[in-house]
Amino acid sequence: MSTPDEILRGLDPEQRRAATALQGPVCILAGAGTGKTRAITHRIAYGVASGVFDPHRTLALTFTARAAAEMRTRLRDLGVAGVQARTFHSAALRQLQYFWPQAVGGPMPSLIENKVRLLTEVAQGMRMSVDRAGLRDLAGEIEWAKVSLHAPEGYAEAARGREMPAGWDATTVARLYTGYEEAKTARNMIDFEDVLLILVGILSTEPRIAATIRDQYRVFLVDEYQDVSPLQHRLLDLWLGDRGDLCVVGDASQTIYSFTGATSRFLTDFRERHPDATVVELVRDYRSSPQVVEAANRLLADRTKAGQRDRTMPRWPDPLELVSQRPNGPDPVFAECTDDEAEAGWVADRIRALIDDGVAASEIAVLFRTNGQSQAFETALSSAGIGYQLRGGERFFSRREVRDGILQLRAAARAAQDLTGDDVPDRVRDVLASLGYSAQPPAATGAARERWESLHALVNLAEQLAGSRGAEFTLTELVAELDERAQHQHAPTVQGVTLASLHSAKGLEWDAVFLVGLSEGLMPISFAETQAEVDEERRLLYVGITRAREHLSLTWTLSRGTGGRSTRRPSRFLWAIDPTLGGTREHAPARGSAPGAAKPRRRGATVATCRTCGKPLETGAERKVGRCLDCPATYDEAVLEQLRDWRSRTAAEMKMPAFVVFTDATLVAIAEAMPASPKELLAVPGLGRTKLEKHGEALLELLHGTPTA
Structure with a gap:
């Protein structure tokens, strides 16, 4: 392993300050392209090399398996072994599996990887007519509720003011949420949010288990801290206990997952929670040219100035002003x-x-x-x-040529255990040649080109690792790297x-x-x-x-x-x-803000009656159009014909059956309602956010001649 001075070599003054701040709460505000991953991996390496951090008691948390894998790779390149770099869910699941027998007993419930199938059964039992896109939106809403710590009984109140998926009201979504939770319990199943919730419950009520985990992990680092949810933050607090060995890294200007429950307030309020925290700002942008950086800075500064003029606007944290470290580029x-x-x-x-x-x-x-x-x-x-x-x-490691390539490289590694350094990429090329790899890409496009690009990505990875790890790098180490990347879906670059x-x-x-x-x-x-x-x-x-x-x-x-x-x-x-x-900008007002804009109509699942005769509606198709099928239609036949023509063209372009775009019942519902805004479209059953994003503008243009706000 490198010496502490060698680890700090090459860091800029702010990165060096971040890397050497090893005691107490630390907050690193890192703008885009400022080398935050370099700073935090060097901080861990410096702490280990200085004897301050025990690598086996250090846990680095991030939000994607790819980011965790990248962190592990960089730490290995710095000569650091033993540090756990995991996503919140991965770390929590590992702990839950270990402590379940002690805290709960019996076999641990099976894990649901996709909520839609179970939600489909629950919705059918409630006689809710929801297509697959709408079910995905409903699954996302349930995930938001759980990571925001809202139980089914408190959901309707917590969701007041939120746009409801597929046009359902909050009470109906709460009933679906309740039914989903009951179905999971009946089948002895849990979902990914439950993993965190159950572990929070165990650590809150089992002091001995909480003490064991706090003894195991003494130092915590959280990347992308602006993306934590209230549930994740509650778990982090329980992991920490009363200690302050926490380093967080983030940028409030890159908060883009609020719809999933993420919130930047934990980052922006960090100094209030930890008055003694060391705060370091990274603003030297090593990624982008001055022209790109200026465009980014202007975009954020425009909102800052607007907030200064209008104090009623929501809070807008002062953004970091980036300073490019690259040569000039094109405008x-x-x-x-x-x-x-x-x-x-x-x-x-x-x-x-x-x-x-x-x-x-x-x-x-x-x-x-x-x-x-x-x-x-x-x-x-x-x-x-x-x-x-x-x-x-399709995931990179699921492609057949990639799976075959790794199998052949594994066999080659067993036969050539003395192969090292620059000879490794040469052997990789030879092995993959049997699968059709060549030095030059094929002239053909489509599947042949995609296959070559996948194999070429393996060759490129071998070259990169041989260059970074030196003469001792072996083919066996390459195969181990590929196995770990496959486990965490950390794909190499594809051409x-x-x-x-x-x-x-x-x-x-x-x-x-x-x-x-x-x-x-x-x-x-x-x-x-x-x-x-x-x-x-x-x-x-x-x-x-x-x-x-x-x-x-x-x-x-x-x-x-x-x-x-x-x-x-x-x-x-x-x-x-x-x-x-x-x-x-006055020529581009916020969509949906026109005076007198119609409010979206909400439709529940249990009070649907015919708009013509007033009788209860019994079938999903009747509930979708809002009337008995044998009652007179209240739509313009010409409009419905236009909608059908549009659906046919769209289905042909997308190369899928017409009913996948919209069912006949949904087209009738659209023709009946004549929605005039995205919000009104969202209220039409069968038209969730996913289909609104994909087809909303075209529908409004067809119905009204122009996309209406």
């Missing part, structure tokens, strides 16, 4: 396109130009607000012969342009980033109506901007489809980044 590019297809074509042309100029495809990303926006870019990149990977698709939502891009970075679809209604999203919700959208765009190292493009369209009316407006956030675009 951000702003592109206004006529429609979605033109936007995708423009982006594909720019990507081709970047690749021709030497930028690797894996160093380029197209980021969008909703997953439904990806299709146009997939088509445009395929037409241009540019490989891509859709983040959130290909990344298509991803802004939320899934958190924690990643690329040389070139295209932020697309920056129109009002998509950024900020149409259902962001309160100032707090719009603030979160601003932070989401900030995260997107700060993913770019050098090249940044921001695009928007004037209409959805070719030849459509130019009803879209550029996002209000663009004026903050570059006021010379023209226009003023």
